[in-house]
Amino acid sequence: MFLRKWMKISFVLVLFISWILPTTSWASEADESGTFTMKVSTLMPNQGDTIEVVIAGQQLTDVYAFEINLEYDPTRLTFIDAKSDVPGFSVPPSVKNSHIQLAHTKVGKGKGFEGEQSLFKLHFQAIQNGNNELTLSSVKIVDSNLGNFTKQINAKSTLTIHHPYAFDDLDSFDWAVEAIEDLASKGIVNGTGERQFSPDSAVTRADFLVLLMRALGLKGTVGQPFDDIEADAYYAQPVAIARNLGIVQGDEVNQFHPKASITREDMMVLTDRALRVSNHLTLVGDQSDLTIFEDVSLISDYAFASVATLVKIGLVHGYANQVFPQDTTNRAQAAVLIYNLLTYIK
Structure with missing residues (x-):
């Protein structure tokens, strides 16, 4: 008591x-x-x-x-x-x-x-x-x-x-952390410095193609080289193999522009072609798959089917009701696309 x-x-x-x-x-x-x-x-x-x-x-x-x-x-x-x-x-x-x-x-x-x-x-x-x-x-x-x-x-x-495989500069990229961590743990993406990923940095055409080829494990014989790629460049062989597989074509003067920042629509075009070459994709998207986006008119004719296809199968979602086809791709966006791609083919 x-x-x-x-x-x-x-x-x-x-x-x-x-x-x-x-x-x-x-x-x-x-x-x-x-x-x-x-x-x-x-x-x-x-x-x-x-x-x-x-x-x-x-x-x-x-x-x-x-x-x-x-x-x-x-x-x-x-x-x-x-x-x-x-x-x-x-x-x-x-x-x-x-x-x-x-x-x-x-x-x-x-x-x-x-x-x-x-x-x-x-x-x-x-x-x-x-x-x-x-x-x-x-x-x-x-x-x-x-x-x-x-x-x-x-x-x-x-x-x-931080995650054991995480980087210290992802605070503003919560939407990409899971993808970047997963790809880094598998050796598909690398950082730019000590625990730095530089998620907002632009991705070059050559670097995205190397990332795509590595993620899908694509191999083959070397095709005709582009005039603007040095033979000893780290991306020379992957680009030449991708050309022989039909993933890249170059322009009318046999240049690939490897150091140019890749646009979002070109990223989707290369991804679409790589998936088809590796027998992971047969579907083709169309206009009906892009009705939610307000900037469809900005998509180039050559990229339209690829953009529609990647939206259709859920690899690309856009944001703010736009797909931003002409914007350049940053490292975080590229990592998310590759992560979605690997999830899709599984």
Whole structure:
């Protein structure tokens, strides 16, 4: 009975901390005592890892109950649980959007604890690549005489979450992360530097063709070389094989323009031809497959069937009701197309 009574009293006290006294401050020596810290188990977790966050107090005086407030990014981290090793009773965590509130009280008569104490251990799971700022915003303390004070902390830790195969420059390319990670793990795409993918950089005609040939594993005999490709260029052989297979044709003066940025419609044309040469595609799209796009008139005649076909089979989706055929292709878009292509042929 005695324990049950104090449990009820302590629960009321925690509620008192959280809701009744948010603007009240008691003048006391405790108002100047105590420091609070936040320790994170790792600042560079991999996607899927569990992260432990320890909130601790130092130089504490008569702490009977306490409330802790934290901020985090729920798109990058998933809150799992929180537990206090302090004897007493904890209120279930309150999690609203990006805010977490924790509260705990001792049970029974007597003074609160003093000195150094671990207050709460929280666990999160890293769910999305990118930077996440975890902030210990405030700690509210109630002593055994019901005196209370709130300390504004604003202690921040920045976590950089990444996949083992991810790059550090994909924060603005969430739609492409899965494709880039998968292709990188298979050696189909490479970075441009140490953990850099340069997703917004334009893709040249030669580089896209090399990527396409590598992804489909296309091999063959070397065809007639183009006049604007040096024999020792890293892309010379793949381009020559692609020409012999009928994937590329060049222009009227026997040039391929390997270093020119490839347009989205040319990317689709080469992909369409490669799929047919490798016997992965027989369907042909038409006008009805492009009705949702408002810029169909911008598609070149030679590319129209290829664009319609890739839309029909789900390799290309466009965005903002447009397919942007004349825009140049960036590395992220090329990776997504190749990823969709490999998914399709499976």
